[in-house]
Amino acid sequence: xxxxxxxxxxxxxxxxxxxxxxxxxxxxxxxxxxxxxxxxxxxxxxxxxxxxxxxxxxxxxxxxxxxxxxxxxxxxxxxxxxxxxxxxxxxx
Amino acid sequence: xxxxxxxxxxxxxxxxxxxxxxxxxxxxxxxxxxxxxxxxxxxxxxxxxxxxxxxxxxxxxxxxxxxxxxxxxxxxxxxxxxxxxxxxxxxxxxxxxxxxxxxxxxxxxxxxxxxxxxxxxxxxxxxxxxxxxxxxxxxxxxxxxxxxxxxxxxxxxxxxxxxxxxxxxxxxxxxxxxxxxxxxxxxxxxxxxxxxxxxxxxxxxxxxxxxxxxxxxxxxxxxxxxxxxxxxxxxxxxxxxxxxxxxxxxxxxxxxxxxxxxxxxxxxxxxxxxxxxxxxxxxxxxxxxxxxxxxxxxxxxxxxxxxxxxxxxxxxxxxxxxxxxxxxxxxxxxxxxxxxxxxxxxxxxxxxxxxxxxxxxxxxxxxxxxxxxxxxxxxxxxxxxxxxxxxxxxxxxxxxxxxxxxxxxxxxxxxxxxxxxxxxxxxxxxxxxxxxxxxxxxxxxxxxxxxxxxxxxxxxxxxxxxxxxxxxxxxxxxxxxxxxxxxxxxxxx
Numbered sequence: 281x282x283x284x285x286x287x288x289x290x291x292x293x294x295x296x297x298x299x300x301x302x303x304x305x306x307x308x309x310x311x312x313x314x315x316x317x318x319x320x321x322x323x324x325x326x327x328x329x330x331x332x333x334x335x336x337x338x339x340x341x342x343x344x345x346x347x348x349x350x351x352x353x354x355x356x357x358x359x360x361x362x363x364x365x366x367x368x369x370x371x372x
Numbered sequence: 373x374x375x376x377x378x379x380x381x382x383x384x385x386x387x388x389x390x391x392x393x394x395x396x397x398x399x400x401x402x403x404x405x406x407x408x409x410x411x412x413x414x415x416x417x418x419x420x421x422x423x424x425x426x427x428x429x430x431x432x433x434x435x436x437x438x439x440x441x442x443x444x445x446x447x448x449x450x451x452x453x454x455x456x457x458x459x460x461x462x463x464x465x466x467x468x469x470x471x472x473x474x475x476x477x478x479x480x481x482x483x484x485x486x487x488x489x490x491x492x493x494x495x496x497x498x499x500x501x502x503x504x505x506x507x508x509x510x511x512x513x514x515x516x517x518x519x520x521x522x523x524x525x526x527x528x529x530x531x532x533x534x535x536x537x538x539x540x541x542x543x544x545x546x547x548x549x550x551x552x553x554x555x556x557x558x559x560x561x562x563x564x565x566x567x568x569x570x571x572x573x574x575x576x577x578x579x580x581x582x583x584x585x586x587x588x589x590x591x592x593x594x595x596x597x598x599x600x601x602x603x604x605x606x607x608x609x610x611x612x613x614x615x616x617x618x619x620x621x622x623x624x625x626x627x628x629x630x631x632x633x634x635x636x637x638x639x640x641x642x643x644x645x646x647x648x649x650x651x652x653x654x655x656x657x658x659x660x661x662x663x664x665x666x667x668x669x670x671x672x673x674x675x676x677x678x679x680x681x682x683x684x685x686x687x688x689x690x691x692x693x694x695x696x697x698x699x700x701x702x703x704x705x706x707x708x709x710x711x712x713x714x715x716x717x718x719x720x721x722x723x724x725x726x727x728x729x730x731x732x733x734x735x736x737x738x739x740x741x742x743x744x745x746x747x748x749x750x751x752x753x754x755x756x757x758x759x760x761x762x763x764x765x766x767x768x769x770x771x772x773x774x775x776x777x778x779x780x781x782x783x784x785x786x787x788x789x790x791x792x793x794x795x796x797x798x799x800x801x802x803x804x805x806x807x808x809x810x811x812x813x814x815x816x817x818x819x820x821x822x823x824x825x826x827x828x829x830x831x832x833x834x835x836x837x838x839x840x841x842x843x844x845x846x847x848x849x850x851x852x853x854x855x856x857x858x859x860x861x862x863x864x865x
Contacts, residue, residue, distance in 0.1 A: 292437050294440070294493065327565075333440065335439065
């Protein structure tokens with residue numbers, strides 16, 4: 281049972297000090313979660329701390345590979361609007 | 373790390389400069405009206421004194437990557453458009469590296485008086501890194517002023533330690549005092565081990581900001597308040613913010629324009645929220661000015677800016693370059709003190725000159741906006757085509773006052789950029805809208821013609837002259853030649 285950080289992580293460090301299990305590892309190209317140490321914060325907090333402070337949608341996954349902060353959940357930008365904006369910029 | 377940057381990498385160039393110019397009231401620097409004990413603290417601080425910013429430099433060290441809130445004008449994927457954040461190209465520093473860099477810059481740019489920690493996240497969300505940097509610097513480089521800027525969420529808990537490290541200036545970004553307004557600016561905060569959203573989050577943030585402000589003022593630590601002007605969201609509301617923070621003892625209010633483009637990937641950028649026009653910004657600053665000292669020369673620096681406001685010399689001081697520098701700080705301090713003293717003399721002379729003559733034009737003469745190209749030292753010393761920004765001054769019968777700065781694309785960079793040339797000049801001319809004259813050291817024929825066609829008179833006759841004197845001289849000439857007669861107002865508007 282462990283969460284994981286994937287490549288969309290921007291190495292902002294926010295998760296590292298809030299992890300109660302010291303499971304976050306500073307690494308390149310992006311931070312990682314030590315699966316042996318991660319408890320998903322059970323027994324410490326109601327919700328996983330890394331996923332509660334992470335500013336990047338989709339960067340932290342649960343043990344089933346599901347994003348804890350799905351697209352649109354943090355920025356408030358509807359995913360379809362984001363896709364439109366990107367298409368507009370690329371068409372310039 | 374694959375960065376999902378919207379569009380390409382053009383964002384890196386965006387807030388390249390330091391804070392920009394634009395503060396203060398008629399002929400006075402905005403610090404002139406402050407009580408003596410505060411004036412003494414800020415007279416050589418480029419961010420707080422419009423006059424000082426022509427001479428003194430500042431730097432930011434990017435030691436604080438984590439953030440505890442999300443703002444709708446910020447994209448954590450690379451940098452924040454509004455609040456001094458480094459792009460992905462810049463280096464995150466350890467406290468040890470930051471101390472080394474600061475001392476290297478201080479030795480090489482003796483006019484650097486101020487070291488700030490402003491991000492790229494929130495400095496107080498990274499307390500160990502931030503305070504370790506301050507602790508070492510206050511021991512090793514006692515002649516450098518230390519500043520910090522924060523969103524305020526963790527501020528009340530940090531006040532004791534800030535006081536211990538002799539931090540005498542703190543900037544709090546306060547965009548609202550009403551949680552309903554706040555909910556439109558801040559999607560979430562991380563608080564008591566939870567992510568909290570909406571009005572509830574904004575309410576906590578506002579309470580922490582106000583409490584932090586009060587605690588700092590109680591301890592005699594100077595507080596500046598930054599606000600991002602977001603049209604239709606907090607524009608009218610900022611007048612109330614200004615009144616409240618002034619009432620609680622903030623000594624300066626800095627209203628900055630929202631910077632918002634879709635390619636920044638921010639909520640506001642993608643959702644089409646526009647930034648304010650120069651007039652909207654200026655009007656709101658004027659409206660708030662009745663309540664407190666307003667600052668207009670802020671350039672919205674990156675969290676790793678180095679140099680005078682409006683310039684960035686960060687490239688000269690990357691970590692690999694600093695490794696090779698051997699700094700004798702005791703020796704550097706002697707040199708720095710001498711430089712600071714000569715700047716103080718120059719400032720005093722400038723003040724003496726200004727108090728000398730009045731404007732000597734009829735009281736009813738209409739005011740005129742003029743743009744100035746300068747690379748520092750308070751004189752007109754920049755080629756029109758090299759200016760990345762212009763300072764805008766208003767001349768009127770009561771004197772010359774600084775209004776703000778306008779960013780311009782540098783259309784002439786000395787290489788083969790012809791394809792871009794025309795459109796860049798057009799952009800510059802648009803940025804100068806409302807100005808009737810542009811003062812610079814030199815200017816080419818082509819832009820001269822284009823400026824004249826746009827109704828802006830280029831003027832290269834005051835090269836190397838002090839800005840305010842030159843602006844006053846041009847204003848008097850315009851008045852004498854009848855260009856400013858009352859009947860002209862309609863035409864000029």
